[in-house]
Amino acid sequence: MELVLPKIPHILSLNKTEMFEILNSIVSKSYRIKQIQDWIYFKKVIDFKQMTNIPQDLIVKLEQNFLSYLPEVSDIQISSDKTKKFLIKLFDGEYIEMVLMPGKKKNTLCISSQVGCSRKCQFCATAKLGLIRNLKIEELLMQIMLVYKYFPDINLTNIVLMGMGEPLDNYENVISFLKIIQDPTAYAFSGRRVTVSTCGVIPQIMKLADSGIKVKLAVSLNSAIDFKRSIIMPVNDIYNLSELKKSLFYFRKKSAFRITFEYIMIENFNMGNEDIKALVKFCGDISCKINLIKWNAVKGLDWKSPSDEQVLDFINKLSHIPAAITLRNSRGQDINGACGQLAGNCYDNCK
């Protein structure tokens, strides 16, 4: 049975000004607004009953005017490298996953933007679900709040929208979310600590460039040859490499940050000499860095991961490219939490 939520806003769906306006209409003493917003933005507490300096009568009013629930976490798997994968049950019974990657200098949360995805990338477990729905603004922010609920001592430094879904296909909600988390008087994640990853949805890349929002952009490239990219990423049939490149030049003109290209290395597919030549040509004249990632096995997909020797050989052959090249350790592989693996468990266990 579908749960019907009351028609009042979730506290996490509002930016600071919108929240202020509603709070202002229900509090009798204006300093209470700052107290409530301090709980939310700095102590990361949204359960009004836990706001110990707020009087009971105001707590009742807050509960009458805002939703403040967090979704249920059905499971947290912890990888040998300390990566933590959360399986989250949303209010309507749908599931998403998010991945927390603790590090020495930074703690990164990889969040989901959609339940499923429509883009059909052939290396991706989420693609098997198809698109079920977009996540709401509050469902994007709830993922951050859940980290603080389950790991209150963590200092979350970086957010990447690289989990389930194509963030730019949920453009309006993602933009509202970015504005909320980047507000320097609220959660204060600066642009260099937030990355939006896309498979290459050109109109939305241009819109994001024009939006004035400062974020890093990561593009899932995986081949710089059109017909090959189309095989693993059908989005390339709509937005080909040459058009993608133009949009990235446009984005780069408006952004202080280099573009990041993600390149999943697949044996006998995108690691040959012609692939290297095409990659050098595609990336050679744009300020960028390239993250190389070994293909992570996904149940039901037949691609093969390259050996360490093949990876080294590939990197050596790319070494004259002006871009910085990083071999990214795929974290959380043993819990299916690495790149392209999200939704694997969810798909098997919950559907």
Ligand code: SF4
């Ligand atoms: S890689 Fe990203 S865009 Fe492609 S199907 Fe998976 S979630 Fe969607």
